[in-house]
Amino acid sequence: MSQQQGNPTIQAKVASEGKQQQHEGYKLTFEMESKTGLTTQCATAAAQNFVDSFYETLQRGKSPAQYYASSSAKLTTVGGLRPDISINGRVCGDVAEYERLLEAQGAPVHYEIHSFDAQPLNPNYVIGLTPAEQQQPVSSTRERDVAERLSFSVQVSGAVKLGKGEDVAEKDFNEAFVLVPHWEAQGRSASRNMRKWLVVSQNFRSF
Amino acid sequence: MAPTGPRNGAPRNNTRSAASGKSATRGGIAKRRAGGPIRVDRDGDLDMDAAAANAVGGRGKKSNPAPAGSTRKSTRTNASSSRPPRPTTKASHMVAKTLIVEGLQQSKARDNEGGGLKELLIFLERKATTAGKLSHSVRIKKSQLKGDLVYVTASKEDAEHIMKVNGFDWAGTKVHITEADDQAPNGAEASNLSAQTQDVKENLRTMLAQRYDPGQKLLNLASLGSDSLLIQMNMFQESTPQKLFRALMVICDEQFKTAQAKRDAISSVTLAGNNIDDVGQVMTLTETFPDLIHLDLSNNSIKELRGLRKWQHRLRKIETLLLINNPIDASNPSYKDELVSWFPKLQNLSGTQVRTAEQVAAAELANKPTPIPQSGPDFRDINGVGEQFITDFIRGYDMDRPTLAAKYYDDYSHFSLSVNGRSSHPPDIPLPQWGSYIKFSRNHVKITTTHARQQRLFSGTAVIQSVWQKLPATRHPDLATQFDKYIIDCHPISGLADLSGQSMAGVDGMIITFHGEFEDQDPETKVTTRRSFSRTIILGPGAPGRNPIRVASDVLTLKAYNPLPPVLGAAVANPAVPVAPQAPASAEEVQKQQMLAELCRQTGMNEEYSRMCLDVANWVFDQALATFHEKRVS
Numbered sequence: 001m002s003q004q005q006g007n008p009t010i011q012a013k014v015a016s017e018g019k020q021q022q023h024e025g026y027k028l029t030f031e032m033e034s035k036t037g038l039t040t041q042c043a044t045a046a047a048q049n050f051v052d053s054f055y056e057t058l059q060r061g062k063s064p065a066q067y068y069a070s071s072s073a074k075l076t077t078v079g080g081l082r083p084d085i086s087i088n089g090r091v092c093g094d095v096a097e098y099e100r101l102l103e104a105q106g107a108p109v110h111y112e113i114h115s116f117d118a119q120p121l122n123p124n125y126v127i128g129l130t131p132a133e134q135q136q137p138v139s140s141t142r143e144r145d146v147a148e149r150l151s152f153s154v155q156v157s158g159a160v161k162l163g164k165g166e167d168v169a170e171k172d173f174n175e176a177f178v179l180v181p182h183w184e185a186q187g188r189s190a191s192r193n194m195r196k197w198l199v200v201s202q203n204f205r206s207f
Numbered sequence: 208m209a210p211t212g213p214r215n216g217a218p219r220n221n222t223r224s225a226a227s228g229k230s231a232t233r234g235g236i237a238k239r240r241a242g243g244p245i246r247v248d249r250d251g252d253l254d255m256d257a258a259a260a261n262a263v264g265g266r267g268k269k270s271n272p273a274p275a276g277s278t279r280k281s282t283r284t285n286a287s288s289s290r291p292p293r294p295t296t297k298a299s300h301m302v303a304k305t306l307i308v309e310g311l312q313q314s315k316a317r318d319n320e321g322g323g324l325k326e327l328l329i330f331l332e333r334k335a336t337t338a339g340k341l342s343h344s345v346r347i348k349k350s351q352l353k354g355d356l357v358y359v360t361a362s363k364e365d366a367e368h369i370m371k372v373n374g375f376d377w378a379g380t381k382v383h384i385t386e387a388d389d390q391a392p393n394g395a396e397a398s399n400l401s402a403q404t405q406d407v408k409e410n411l412r413t414m415l416a417q418r419y420d421p422g423q424k425l426l427n428l429a430s431l432g433s434d435s436l437l438i439q440m441n442m443f444q445e446s447t448p449q450k451l452f453r454a455l456m457v458i459c460d461e462q463f464k465t466a467q468a469k470r471d472a473i474s475s476v477t478l479a480g481n482n483i484d485d486v487g488q489v490m491t492l493t494e495t496f497p498d499l500i501h502l503d504l505s506n507n508s509i510k511e512l513r514g515l516r517k518w519q520h521r522l523r524k525i526e527t528l529l530l531i532n533n534p535i536d537a538s539n540p541s542y543k544d545e546l547v548s549w550f551p552k553l554q555n556l557s558g559t560q561v562r563t564a565e566q567v568a569a570a571e572l573a574n575k576p577t578p579i580p581q582s583g584p585d586f587r588d589i590n591g592v593g594e595q596f597i598t599d600f601i602r603g604y605d606m607d608r609p610t611l612a613a614k615y616y617d618d619y620s621h622f623s624l625s626v627n628g629r630s631s632h633p634p635d636i637p638l639p640q641w642g643s644y645i646k647f648s649r650n651h652v653k654i655t656t657t658h659a660r661q662q663r664l665f666s667g668t669a670v671i672q673s674v675w676q677k678l679p680a681t682r683h684p685d686l687a688t689q690f691d692k693y694i695i696d697c698h699p700i701s702g703l704a705d706l707s708g709q710s711m712a713g714v715d716g717m718i719i720t721f722h723g724e725f726e727d728q729d730p731e732t733k734v735t736t737r738r739s740f741s742r743t744i745i746l747g748p749g750a751p752g753r754n755p756i757r758v759a760s761d762v763l764t765l766k767a768y769n770p771l772p773p774v775l776g777a778a779v780a781n782p783a784v785p786v787a788p789q790a791p792a793s794a795e796e797v798q799k800q801q802m803l804a805e806l807c808r809q810t811g812m813n814e815e816y817s818r819m820c821l822d823v824a825n826w827v828f829d830q831a832l833a834t835f836h837e838k839r840v841s
Binding site: 037040041044045047048051081084086087088089090091101102104105106107108109112113114115116117118119120121122123124125126127131134135151153154155157158159160162163167169170171172174176178180200201203204205206207 | 573574575576577578579580581582583584585587621623624625626627628629630631649650651652653657660661664694696698699700701702703704711712713718720722741743745759760762764766769771772774
């Protein structure tokens, strides 16, 4: 599987599509197989971008609302999704409640990222798309197309530093996310400021 | 100008010309001359002044009796009190270096008014700056004429640049610069001087003592210009008010061994009636008394906020600030709002209450960050699937990894691990070795190339089995009996790939994130190490013909051992945020709660007794009920 390197092997895998497609019941699986190299690459890059900017947003005390599935009409109305946010064991009903927790936490706050890791989850995530849109085939050989329907998981490990000077309280934390495509951010007419992936699941724990 | 007071309240130019009229021929070193009245030095030679002069970074050049009509412009003219404070007197003293400059006596400048010293110093500073192509200006901190030689003191760095001027032509001669062995020349004159210094110092100390009110912790420095002792000492002719003030602050500083002692002794200072138009003139006040609580600046000449700006980020504890009868009242009526915003604890501004003590306390509390409180496990299981899996997983990972991988992992499952080598750990525990793990670590902070990131993602049963085999054997605490060593959260998730290919929209599953510890044994060294971990596993329905539950994604993070905080039953009430209803820790716990409630209801006992009863009966409800009836009968 993914241990082989980059694109050359992907071509080989695509060439073998025909054979695998005949395998009954696994209609999607060959797709996953053939995409793995690219999906990994994609998930990894998207996770990097997410981690870099998400914690920066929190540090600046800005609203993180744009990072969540609740900012996509397609995900919420067509897909019926609601981000599941669990913070130190407390389930937040919505992003606003999470923001209240952040506000209560106060400032200055600094997140130090010690490690993070990401894995592709579903290469053909379609929640939020209409049935017609779901049927449209997506190329599995171009990175841009692979990215369009990819969901992925991220786990971050680091430290939260609260306060400044001698008063700094430091706590380690672990945070796990699942991100899915932001449909409104795709296509030529989409605003470039939108996040390309949105959080549907978040689990934070400080130690 | 600073403390000139109403009587000597003439504009500072007058003050200066009065002084210069008397000492127009003096250079910066004139006070070294024997005889004459006791003087407060202008170039920092006196001990008592040196610290303050250094602390402000100025050389007191403003006080130099510049020859009438002199139009010299150099960096030195504005090198005075507006500079930021230097670190500490001692530190700056240690890095200072003294040079000996020869050539003044042979130069044409010797006949200048003031003996040419000033011109020589300007020359040295300018040439050193340009010769070194420096972005900052070289500054001579101290100068002294002794015989034919001029001693100049500058920072070590600047002194090196000044050395480059050695051999330059100046005023018809060559300047010759050598390094002095000593900080400054010493000899009879110096000791004589220090006796004079002691005298001045003693007088000033007496004056301060007279003006100190220990009952009110008040240092009254009002109307210094009309202070009879200072007038008697001739201070206003021999020194500038600014330097006098600095000297006073140094003497104050010397009275206290610690900052706390200073705080305990003096909480209020009045500088009323000193003709101050810019607090830069009394800048050292905030260095000597940074924790001042009450300050009276009434009856001064502050016209604009600019005159107070230098203290905008100081006096963080000031509660009372009196600015009564300053021109700013008329010239800028809205200055009060801004002042209130500068000083977070200010409550009384010129007699008006601008904040209450409660408001100050509330603002402080609101500004103090507090960690997000811990709650118990957020375990939103579906039909016990999560509980069943986690039990099976932990046992299998310790005992039989190949079977575990074959049961839950398929060709589309991913596993990866990351070593977080920077997590905190108890100080008494040595940092663990990561040798067995580091070659597999996919920590994206360290592993940044696409290739390596792809290499270290392990997918498919066989690959995962082979990696797991290479990882050290582990022993996790028993989940059932040592549940406090785990934090396990889980919740449902949608949109996972359907391996049966039936549902286009994907299938539902569950995401479990759990934290805990394990012991491992290095296969080669046999060393046992305890580590902490966090692991996120995403579960979905298994492929047709396989185990009904599969692992889609398994992300493991390893850390140095650090015990988890207690979260069981630790739901901290936070009034600001309503606590969401918590799912119980396990099905067993739910059952116990139900039994407890039922027993309470049937017997009318309180919860504590019911629990005891159930404990005795090993949580067999009927038996507990029977015990209750027995006890009641007896």
